[in-house]
Amino acid sequence: MTLDIGGRSASEIADSLRALIERGDLSPGELLPPVRSLAEELGVNRNTVVAAYRQLTQAGIIVTRGRSGTRVADLSPVAQEGFAAGSVLRDVGTGNPDPDRIPDLTGVLTGMAGRPVLYGEPVIDPGLERWATEWMRAGLPRENEMRLTITSGAADAVERLLAQALTRDDAVALEDPCFLTSIHTVRIGGYRPVPVPVDDEGMTVAGLEAALAQGVRAVVHTPRAQNPTGASLSEHRARELRAVLRDHPFVLVVEDDHFSLLSRRPFHSLITPDQRRWALVRSVSKFLGPDMCLAVTASDPETAERLAMRLTPGTTWVSHLLQRLTLALVTDAATMAAIERAGAHYAARNAAFVGMLADHGMPAAAGDGLNLWIELPVPARGVCEQLMRRGWLARPGDEFALGVQDASHRLRLTVHDLDAHDAARLASDVAASVRAAGGRLAEPEVA
Template sequence: MVVDARKDHDVIAEIEGRSAAEIADSLRALIERGRLRPGDALPPVRTLAEQLGVNRNTAVAAYRQLGASGLVVTRGRAGTRVAGAAPVAQEGFAADTALRDIGTGNPDAARIPDPSRALLGIARRPVLYGEPVIDPGLEQWAAEWMHHDLPAGLPLRLTVTSGAGDAVERLLAQALTRDDAVALEDPCFLTSIHTVRIGGYRPVAVPVDEQGMTVAGLRAALEQGVRAVICTPRAQNPTGASLSAERAAELRAVLAEHPYVLVIEDDHYSLLSQRPFHSLIGPEHRRWALVRSVSKFLGPDMCLAVTASDPETAERLAMRLTPGTTWVSHLLQRLVHALAIDPEVAAGIRAAGAHYAARNRTFAELLTAQGLPTEPGDGLNVWVALGAPARAVVEQLMRRGWLARPGDEFALAGGAPPERLRLTVHELDDEELRRLASDLAASVRAAREASGAAEPVRLAEVG
């Protein structure tokens, strides 16, 4: 390939600006106009700083802003290059596959309540401009739901949004500006990764262990100046970890020194969870929000979440949800309320939560018997440690008829990809679970042998 060095030099000469934002905007314009194309190299930081007569840190900040927006990628000694249109991992079924999909992250469609009966009773008078954005019935039910799990006497207001992702995006937008740092769990929920990336914020990874977000990780993130923390208090996706009472108390003690850092708790699994709720939000914390969506127990198409937050945060959210623009349909709110207060539906939700836990526990026991020790955790998925490269194991599983999701899709940190799979297995029957456990054991063995592992894992045979 012949490179026109003079053309490249001409493009680089078009970069201008004195501040990080101005430099980033200049580069963004060159990318948008096609003057810089995917794969093109940007000048080294020192070269760009000298060319523009700015401090080296200003050039670093400009590249960091572009990186947070997904427009450029930094590859160490290979430099910084314009990013291509890389595919973004999403939850849900894989399209056009003949394989058995065990990476969906979906609830069981058969265990989502039938809304037909409730729909007949919600079509009352129409709602017009200027009316309250929260339906009174839903507000009363949600207030009791939220108050039950938050510190007594903590002042709060409710907001209704189009799902948890919508709530988190609006919460960050009303509190942060581009390139602000946000603490995210690592590994992390896909929607949170996308929300932070699209908003142009800077993710700071906080490791997760079996008790949830780590204290040392949160402390380190706060020392790096994060302005918001997003935490999953139970059924963390993808790991299934839930905060213990002790861990939550330790995290609250750390956050007590940072009362104005926005703490967002995404309790996505809520009514399905088999674990108690322990909050990071202390009684004196000033900026906080607890978000609970209904998608896991009423279905992903029921795009509604309730957010309880401090009055100032609620006021800012309300300005983004004014009637006539983006308030959530009152028909949808009434439907959620009608289902939530139906005793038969409530019993079905409890049964669904118990079902997911039982299937995950059975699968974890099968894997443990195979020499792959696994804890079921909480939630819709099982987080499986492999002791082998995840992508290689996924390829081996595909040969055996399974489509799995590798753990590196959920990773934030720049270290080695986690040797993990996140599997959704609750719709498999007992025989299918046994076959998957056997196939996964064989796939791990094959992947380890192919990678040249000195001591291949000894895996038991399934009886």
């Protein structure tokens, strides 16, 4: 199709392209003419077309992909965490914590309100700040000066951290496979995701090196219970990755330790005294419930100041009622004991289900976190279709993939809230679905 692109100035060319996109003459993902050929066709200087493309890139209308060319931005929605709306199937792909494992709030609500908070007062509750300082400091280098910021959850923190450091089309290193919210945040922000493969020990060294060579300006990673794989950084891998980052002190390193108090694994950070721009984010949503929209961010002073500036135009602070409720819960011995039991519960249920799969000839490993990442001998989409016929709704691995190929042969399952009978039925149905999709299973080990 010949495109009717016109204009002599950068603004005119940009307006012409925008009109084609708005009319649907150019579709999401469609390739635009190379700069040189469009400049020759319009009889303008090459820099004029470069400027037009830059205007549209900054507006998020088109994206540049280097040698892959410039394309119309694809704003199709990213899959989201949570229950699938309107489904009659048993949903085992939610990624949700067990509601029965979320502490009861009623016992502390009446005594935590206190006096009203007015404009101009400190944005962090003093009691929460004292507790959070000790919580966040553990595992970070003592040499690093640290400031705290409270945001409305981890996703809010990561979005604002990237926004204060990046501009559209800047490159961001993301784990691959990746947490769905991170994919969504980077896409909506207009940044360019650079996938870094993840194995059982976290981000790979070669993958991070390759991402840094492509000029990423930020690295977002999960030190424990990576979603969807359940991987956690080993001490050895963390040391190797810190050595790689040592030559890139001004790259923003964002650590999303979302599972924190529930984790069964030690915390190993990538942040060193040499890292000039860094942030550690810990949300309370996994252990106090998704409706407790609060996260604590520890960061270097400059990043903290920039993050505070990003909060100013909107919600200047997170509700002090919510902050006091959080403090009351995390300083309550019974609540902390319940959180510890919840962490043990998730680990035990996941391990038990992995054993059930092994009984059906499907070897798997239980990482840390709320989910299981199951390897399949056939594409997961076909297995999911077969599971639907058996009454289950699961998530195929390619929903979490940026570039990794084996994700299409992975299944992410959330099974910790199934009782023993339903867990056994699901394990049997997964095996049957694999066979129905054309896969062959190993012979179960005989005790």
